[in-house]
Amino acid sequence: MNQGLLYITRKEHFNAAHKLYNPSWTKEENDAVFGKCANEHWHGHNFDLYVTVKGHPNPDTGFVIDLKVLKKIIQEHVVDVLDHRNINLDVPFMHGKMASIENLAIGIWNQIEPHLKDCSLHCIKLWETRNNYVEYFGPQPT
Amino acid sequence: MNQGLLYITRKEHFNAAHKLYNPSWTKEENDAVFGKCANEHWHGHNFDLYVTVKGHPNPDTGFVIDLKVLKKIIQEHVVDVLDHRNINLDVPFMHGKMASIENLAIGIWNQIEPHLKDCSLHCIKLWETRNNYVEYFGPQPT
Amino acid sequence: MNQGLLYITRKEHFNAAHKLYNPSWTKEENDAVFGKCANEHWHGHNFDLYVTVKGHPNPDTGFVIDLKVLKKIIQEHVVDVLDHRNINLDVPFMHGKMASIENLAIGIWNQIEPHLKDCSLHCIKLWETRNNYVEYFGPQPT
Amino acid sequence: MNQGLLYITRKEHFNAAHKLYNPSWTKEENDAVFGKCANEHWHGHNFDLYVTVKGHPNPDTGFVIDLKVLKKIIQEHVVDVLDHRNINLDVPFMHGKMASIENLAIGIWNQIEPHLKDCSLHCIKLWETRNNYVEYFGPQPT
Amino acid sequence: MNQGLLYITRKEHFNAAHKLYNPSWTKEENDAVFGKCANEHWHGHNFDLYVTVKGHPNPDTGFVIDLKVLKKIIQEHVVDVLDHRNINLDVPFMHGKMASIENLAIGIWNQIEPHLKDCSLHCIKLWETRNNYVEYFGPQPT
Amino acid sequence: MNQGLLYITRKEHFNAAHKLYNPSWTKEENDAVFGKCANEHWHGHNFDLYVTVKGHPNPDTGFVIDLKVLKKIIQEHVVDVLDHRNINLDVPFMHGKMASIENLAIGIWNQIEPHLKDCSLHCIKLWETRNNYVEYFGPQPT
Numbered sequence: 001m002n003q004g005l006l007y008i009t010r011k012e013h014f015n016a017a018h019k020l021y022n023p024s025w026t027k028e029e030n031d032a033v034f035g036k037c038a039n040e041h042w043h044g045h046n047f048d049l050y051v052t053v054k055g056h057p058n059p060d061t062g063f064v065i066d067l068k069v070l071k072k073i074i075q076e077h078v079v080d081v082l083d084h085r086n087i088n089l090d091v092p093f094m095h096g097k098m099a100s101i102e103n104l105a106i107g108i109w110n111q112i113e114p115h116l117k118d119c120s121l122h123c124i125k126l127w128e129t130r131n132n133y134v135e136y137f138g139p140q141p142t
Numbered sequence: 143m144n145q146g147l148l149y150i151t152r153k154e155h156f157n158a159a160h161k162l163y164n165p166s167w168t169k170e171e172n173d174a175v176f177g178k179c180a181n182e183h184w185h186g187h188n189f190d191l192y193v194t195v196k197g198h199p200n201p202d203t204g205f206v207i208d209l210k211v212l213k214k215i216i217q218e219h220v221v222d223v224l225d226h227r228n229i230n231l232d233v234p235f236m237h238g239k240m241a242s243i244e245n246l247a248i249g250i251w252n253q254i255e256p257h258l259k260d261c262s263l264h265c266i267k268l269w270e271t272r273n274n275y276v277e278y279f280g281p282q283p284t
Numbered sequence: 285m286n287q288g289l290l291y292i293t294r295k296e297h298f299n300a301a302h303k304l305y306n307p308s309w310t311k312e313e314n315d316a317v318f319g320k321c322a323n324e325h326w327h328g329h330n331f332d333l334y335v336t337v338k339g340h341p342n343p344d345t346g347f348v349i350d351l352k353v354l355k356k357i358i359q360e361h362v363v364d365v366l367d368h369r370n371i372n373l374d375v376p377f378m379h380g381k382m383a384s385i386e387n388l389a390i391g392i393w394n395q396i397e398p399h400l401k402d403c404s405l406h407c408i409k410l411w412e413t414r415n416n417y418v419e420y421f422g423p424q425p426t
Numbered sequence: 427m428n429q430g431l432l433y434i435t436r437k438e439h440f441n442a443a444h445k446l447y448n449p450s451w452t453k454e455e456n457d458a459v460f461g462k463c464a465n466e467h468w469h470g471h472n473f474d475l476y477v478t479v480k481g482h483p484n485p486d487t488g489f490v491i492d493l494k495v496l497k498k499i500i501q502e503h504v505v506d507v508l509d510h511r512n513i514n515l516d517v518p519f520m521h522g523k524m525a526s527i528e529n530l531a532i533g534i535w536n537q538i539e540p541h542l543k544d545c546s547l548h549c550i551k552l553w554e555t556r557n558n559y560v561e562y563f564g565p566q567p568t
Numbered sequence: 569m570n571q572g573l574l575y576i577t578r579k580e581h582f583n584a585a586h587k588l589y590n591p592s593w594t595k596e597e598n599d600a601v602f603g604k605c606a607n608e609h610w611h612g613h614n615f616d617l618y619v620t621v622k623g624h625p626n627p628d629t630g631f632v633i634d635l636k637v638l639k640k641i642i643q644e645h646v647v648d649v650l651d652h653r654n655i656n657l658d659v660p661f662m663h664g665k666m667a668s669i670e671n672l673a674i675g676i677w678n679q680i681e682p683h684l685k686d687c688s689l690h691c692i693k694l695w696e697t698r699n700n701y702v703e704y705f706g707p708q709p710t
Numbered sequence: 711m712n713q714g715l716l717y718i719t720r721k722e723h724f725n726a727a728h729k730l731y732n733p734s735w736t737k738e739e740n741d742a743v744f745g746k747c748a749n750e751h752w753h754g755h756n757f758d759l760y761v762t763v764k765g766h767p768n769p770d771t772g773f774v775i776d777l778k779v780l781k782k783i784i785q786e787h788v789v790d791v792l793d794h795r796n797i798n799l800d801v802p803f804m805h806g807k808m809a810s811i812e813n814l815a816i817g818i819w820n821q822i823e824p825h826l827k828d829c830s831l832h833c834i835k836l837w838e839t840r841n842n843y844v845e846y847f848g849p850q851p852t
Binding site for chain 6 (some may be wrong): 303308311317318319328379381382383384385386387389390414415416417418419420421423424425426
């Protein structure tokens with residue numbers, strides 16, 4: 001048997017404002033579906049982000065990926081874009097999309113995936129409150 | 143490639159009493175196998191429950207499932223049945239079964255699964271203490 | 285010796301948006317002092333609130349305060365006012381004040397204190413992020 | 427100025443069952459006051475216990491108290507008495523008292539305090555659920 | 569359909585010292601790659617270890633594995649070998665390997681796997697700091 | 711009545727190695743008192759540090775202290791000195807002292823206190839493992 005893959009995860013966090021509001025609906029429809037999440041003056045969260053990559057440890061370093069490198073990728077392409085921002089207004093990769101954590105996790109995957117070398121992105125896990133999170137494992141082959 | 147599935151998790155909790163006791167065994171056999179967990183006067187836990195569902199986000203809402211709906215299903219079919227209860231005595235779906243967290247997780251799966259629409263139940267994760275938890279991913283096709 | 289006081293704490297949470305911005309300063313002055321916290325499009329947090337009251341246990345109940353009562357006071361006078369709101373725009377007791385957690389903790393004290401009976405408010409502890417919190421123990425006698 | 431006191435805290439935990447029930451009241455009165463906490467079949471919790479002692483570090487060891495010693499005192503006089511027990515039925519120091527966490531914290535103080543040497547007990551902090559805890563700082567001089 | 573597998577996890581922890589240092593490189597090369605992790609005087613961590621096994625619950629006990637048995641295996645073959653040790657110097661199964669958490673997780677898998685009966689090892693999850701962890705799911709069939 | 715003091719806390723962390731060893735004792739005496747903490751090859755921890763300052767909020771900012779300033783003081787005078795270091799060998803302010811967390815907390819107080827302006831240091835709280843921490847409130851007037 002061969003050694004299996006190793007999965008390594010780095011946790012980061014950012015604080016942001018958003019609202020859930022579908023502009024093609026009336027205010028009443030938005031209030032009915034999204035409740036207090038549709039508050040026009042926004043609300044916000046401390047988001048916890050877990051980025052998992054997979055691969056085989058490099059024999060010289062013992063690393064699947066140097067966590068300093070992974071941290072830098074997340075900082076530059078995710079945290080700097082989202083931290084202390086308004087997800088609906090300030091974040092280019094969310095323009096035209098509902099600001100749900102589902103869509104946010106997909107957007108974060110697309111921000112990070114192109115920058116990894118010698119290992120692959122496995123999962124984006126995103127906590128919105130202490131009581132809910134989403135996970136996205138990337139696109140599926142057709 | 144197509145967009146992959148999104149997994150969304152809601153956390154709830156309940157406090158309950160139980161004991162581990164096999165009525166077809168003697169008291170000595172129960173004490174030997176279950177130790178202090180067999181205390182006839184019961185003991186209890188704060189249980190943390192994570193319910194994960196999977197699906198594709200609805201384009202109008204960005205949601206795999208409205209978490210208010212998922213919370214209501216869990217509240218009605220699990221928390222109201224288990225919270226501040228005795229798992230051995232008060233919980234219909236546990237009658238005749240050992241009150242282990244393994245069996246409790248299977249029972250919770252069966253309580254929730256029939257009520258989900260437009261998405262599927264993926265995992266029941268149940269913490270019993272800060273040091274142990276179980277996960278159940280549902281029945282397997284034969 | 286007499287039995288000392290008992291201190292009992294209830295934890296609640298709310299999610300809100302805010303910004304740190306002094307309207308009597310220029311935008312440049314605000315950016316220089318508050319940095320990314322001054323983002324005009326807001327940011328937000330999951331706030332964790334710990335409310336501590338003190339007193340002697342009632343001999344009939346063993347309670348300093350019935351936590352169901354304390355929870356209801358916090359819900360009505362704090363969580364309903366702050367959850368999924370904009371602290372600068374939506375919260376009457378913060379009007380005209382800087383939206384810092386220091387001022388928010390003082391405001392929460394003033395919302396809760398008048399509603400307690402047979403025990404006294406001891407401390408408001410408010411976490412803004414996983415890395416910082418404030419505590420306020422109320423006004424001091426002159 | 428002299429060096430001030432050092433406060434050192436050890437955390438332990440135990441799981442137990444209890445109910446809130448005043449035997450001098452009717453079942454209806456108990457249900458009205460204690461709600462689901464009065465369930466005759468018990469419920470339970472994972473209790474987290476923080477024991478804080480204060481004193482000056484010993485120059486030879488740097489210790490206020492050897493934590494192995496403090497752990498042993500807590501294990502013997504508190505955890506062995508409470509873990510996997512029924513607080514109302516199995517715990518001698520709670521006989522005749524309401525099984526509230528307020529009374530439990532006072533009882534734990536009395537179990538530990540006589541066994542400390544060269545330092546003093548400062549605080550018993552007891553979490554009952556993730557959302558509430560009590561603190562007791564001992565009897566007050568008259 | 570048949571009942572699926574149950575996954576049960578036990579959490580343990582240990583504190584250890586290590587450094588990241590490749591002896592076939594110069595000090596300058598080590599400093600360039602490993603930064604402060606290469607400090608010759610060592611640094612250390614509180615490691616959190618989650619061991620997950622999978623199987624079907626025994627009908628008599630409701631258990632996939634008796635957690636007292638799993639705890640004993642982890643204690644004897646992992647915690648006693650690693651706790652309050654130097655991973656580079658004191659741990660036989662790490663000799664000749666880079667002391668990365670990737671390699672440590674593989675070593676822990678190999679320490680535990682031979683001792684399980686009637687269930688299989690599923691995952692070793694190892695937290696090194698609050699911000700990173702690895703997961704290893706064992707060797708892969710060729 | 712006047713407004714009381716506000717207490718604001720910033721949390722940081724560092725990872726370090728140490729051992730508990732009194733050089734004026736024999737190895738046997740050290741082993742007897744410190745047990746596995748005396749391992750000559752060191753062990754280590756993830757230390758969590760909470761620094762609490764107190765004061766009155768500045769009317770222009772709402773701040774007792776700008777947390778960016780407090781973070782910088784802690785980084786420069788504590789984290790840069792302790793992170794990924796050996797407390798016994800690498801940390802000037804611990805030379806000649808037992809490397810207990812009691813002494814470490816006193817040392818950290820002395821590193822931070824001289825750098826605060828317009829507010830006072832109230833408490834250094836230092837977690838060594840998930841199960842123990844110390845608190846130091848500074849020197850006492852004679």
